[in-house]
Amino acid sequence: MSRVGVVGAGLGGLAAACTLAARGHRVTLFEKNDWLGGKAAVLNSHGFRFDMGPTILTVPRVLERIFAEAGRTMSDYLDLRRLDPQWRCFFESGAKGGLPENSVMDLIEDVPAMTASIARFDPASAKGYADFIAFSEQLHTISEKFFFWRSVESVLDTMDFKKNLELSTLREVMGLKMGTTVAGQIRRRVPDRRVQQMLDHFVQYVGSSPYGSPAVLCSIAHMQTEEGIWYPIGGTQAVPVALAALATDLGVDIRTGCGVRRVATEGGRAAGLETETGETLRFDRVVSNMDSVRTYNELVGGVPAATFNKRWQREPACSGVVLYLGLDRAYDHLLHHDFVFSRDPEEEFDWIYSKGEPAPDPSAYIAAPSRTEPGVAPPGGEALYVLVHTPYLRPHHDWSKMFPAYRQVILDKLKRTAGMGDIEERIVFEHHLTPQDIHDRYSVLNGAIYGLASHGRFFGAFKPGNRSRDLPGLYLAGGAAHPGPGMPMVLMSGWIAADSLDQDARANAPADPVHA
Numbered sequence: 001m002s003r004v005g006v007v008g009a010g011l012g013g014l015a016a017a018c019t020l021a022a023r024g025h026r027v028t029l030f031e032k033n034d035w036l037g038g039k040a041a042v043l044n045s046h047g048f049r050f051d052m053g054p055t056i057l058t059v060p061r062v063l064e065r066i067f068a069e070a071g072r073t074m075s076d077y078l079d080l081r082r083l084d085p086q087w088r089c090f091f092e093s094g095a096k097g098g099l100p101e102n103s104v105m106d107l108i109e110d111v112p113a114m115t116a117s118i119a120r121f122d123p124a125s126a127k128g129y130a131d132f133i134a135f136s137e138q139l140h141t142i143s144e145k146f147f148f149w150r151s152v153e154s155v156l157d158t159m160d161f162k163k164n165l166e167l168s169t170l171r172e173v174m175g176l177k178m179g180t181t182v183a184g185q186i187r188r189r190v191p192d193r194r195v196q197q198m199l200d201h202f203v204q205y206v207g208s209s210p211y212g213s214p215a216v217l218c219s220i221a222h223m224q225t226e227e228g229i230w231y232p233i234g235g236t237q238a239v240p241v242a243l244a245a246l247a248t249d250l251g252v253d254i255r256t257g258c259g260v261r262r263v264a265t266e267g268g269r270a271a272g273l274e275t276e277t278g279e280t281l282r283f284d285r286v287v288s289n290m291d292s293v294r295t296y297n298e299l300v301g302g303v304p305a306a307t308f309n310k311r312w313q314r315e316p317a318c319s320g321v322v323l324y325l326g327l328d329r330a331y332d333h334l335l336h337h338d339f340v341f342s343r344d345p346e347e348e349f350d351w352i353y354s355k356g357e358p359a360p361d362p363s364a365y366i367a368a369p370s371r372t373e374p375g376v377a378p379p380g381g382e383a384l385y386v387l388v389h390t391p392y393l394r395p396h397h398d399w400s401k402m403f404p405a406y407r408q409v410i411l412d413k414l415k416r417t418a419g420m421g422d423i424e425e426r427i428v429f430e431h432h433l434t435p436q437d438i439h440d441r442y443s444v445l446n447g448a449i450y451g452l453a454s455h456g457r458f459f460g461a462f463k464p465g466n467r468s469r470d471l472p473g474l475y476l477a478g479g480a481a482h483p484g485p486g487m488p489m490v491l492m493s494g495w496i497a498a499d500s501l502d503q504d505a506r507a508n509a510p511a512d513p514v515h516a
């Protein structure tokens with residue numbers, strides 16, 4: 001078995017460490033921050049508790065599989081609650097397409113029930129919704145077959161050439177509708193602009209524009225309708241806490257407050273890690289949960305970084321501003337998850353993804369977790385989390401100057417569109433994250449929340465593979481590696497990195513000279 005060093009204890013790093021330890025490898029996990037879980041961090045203050053990063057947990061099957069690797073049952077570590085309706089959507093009057101007044105729509109998990117709900121105001125869109133979910137299911141099935149649970153970097157990695165000529169495979173490839181976009185697939189089925197905008201927002205889970213993302217990402221909708229949205233009691237932070245407990249049970253050596261500054265190489269392969277304190281430790285193989293582009297450029301360098309950079313010139317995904325608002329009142333008309341939509345999605349996405357500036361009329365995501373766990377706020381209060389996507393950091397963006405005005409844009413949007421007219425008077429505690437904070441806290445690429453953007457009609461869904469093509473013995477886990485960002489995908493990326501490493505260690509024992 002190998003001695004493995006893991007750089008970073010985000011969800012991807014923790015998932016990799018647990019899976020490797022469960023398979024008998026000796027794992028040391030290095031985290032530069034003094035908490036585990038990376039973006040899945042928590043903020044406790046003045047009697048309020050906020051998840052600081054991810055709040056929407058989908059596809060819990062991935063997490064279950066990581067516990068199952070070690071012969072454990074996830075429910076012994078985590079108390080997950082299913083949320084349905086999944087989101088409440090708020091739309092503003094006067095929007096493009098002419099809504100006469102503000103309106104509200106709930107996204108219901110059950111597809112026939114949601115279809116019936118849409119049919120009450122637009123039968124054509126109801127049919128279109130059902131058709132879209134059927135299309136999404138088809139794409140999800142193809143993704144499970146060709147794309148998930150293995151290291152993939154390009155379309156060639158998805159194919160088994162012996163089977164390639166089979167008619168069924170060709171039919172599946174045609175079914176991917178390559179060359180078309182998420183927005184295009186939605187608009188050709190659904191006439192109602194509110195339903196369109198609601199469906200568009202599934203690609204916000206990967207921080208990309210529906211107008212630039214390939215149709216295969218329509219599969220995200222079915223992942224959510226099929227397996228639901230879940231809330232871990234204790235907040236999202238309960239997920240890294242559970243994984244850290246599992247890692248500790250499995251003997252992983254966890255070192256917090258210990259940054260890594262270099263991947264040491266020997267004979268053209270990864271052979272160890274140098275910490276920021278100057279200590280060098282030998283490892284047979286290395287997993288990096290640091291952003292993949294920064295891993296190559298800052299930890300590896302030389303020829304591997306040059307070859308990697310030649311293949312990967314993708315833009316970062318979007319960043320965001322998060323407000324953590326402790327309120328002295330609850331807004332009972334909110335659900336646990338809410339979206340407050342912009343008036344014009346095309347214009348909004350153009351600002352964020354093309355112009356590279358914050359949208360003047362943004363969409364906001366709100367979490368009001370006291371609906372499910374009242375203890376997150378003092379009695380009668382609300383621990384409100386508000387996230388607005390922004391462009392990734394550009395050189396001229398100085399968020400210390402931009403934040404005050406944009407905070408007001410966000411609060412005005414909530415007042416106008418989501419019935420929260422008195423919100424400013426109700427704030428008794430406040431904290432925030434800007435793109436610069438996200439950049440500094442999590443060592444990401446240009447403040448990107450979701451790794452690399454998924455833009456590109458043909459190959460936008462592909463990300464750097466989990467088994468490095470550029471440096472043998474290096475494996476990548478996290479949102480900027482395959483299969484991409486979001487909790488279920490980064491957990492899967494950790495599993496794939498570990499599985500690839502484990503396969504290589506078993507198949508190629510001489511490559512691990514010390515512990516073969």
Ligand SMILES: Cc1cc2nc3c(=O)[nH]c(=O)nc-3n(C[C@H](O)[C@H](O)[C@H](O)COP(=O)(O)OP(=O)(O)OC[C@H]3O[C@@H](n4cnc5c(N)ncnc54)[C@H](O)[C@@H]3O)c2cc1C
Nearest residue numbers: 008010011012032038039053054055056260478479486487
């Ligand atoms: C505001 C916000 C909201 C989000 N909302 C959702 C949501 O609702 N649902 C969802 O599924 N996803 C959401 N996401 C995305 C999700 O959080 C991420 O995709 C996921 O948590 C990223 O995990 P990761 O494994 O890539 O690592 P990260 O969380 O990025 O962690 C990487 C870790 O590596 C450490 N590290 C980096 N470099 C080094 C080094 N050199 N040495 C040592 N340690 C290092 C960092 O300190 C960090 O702890 C959100 C993210 C944010 C920020």
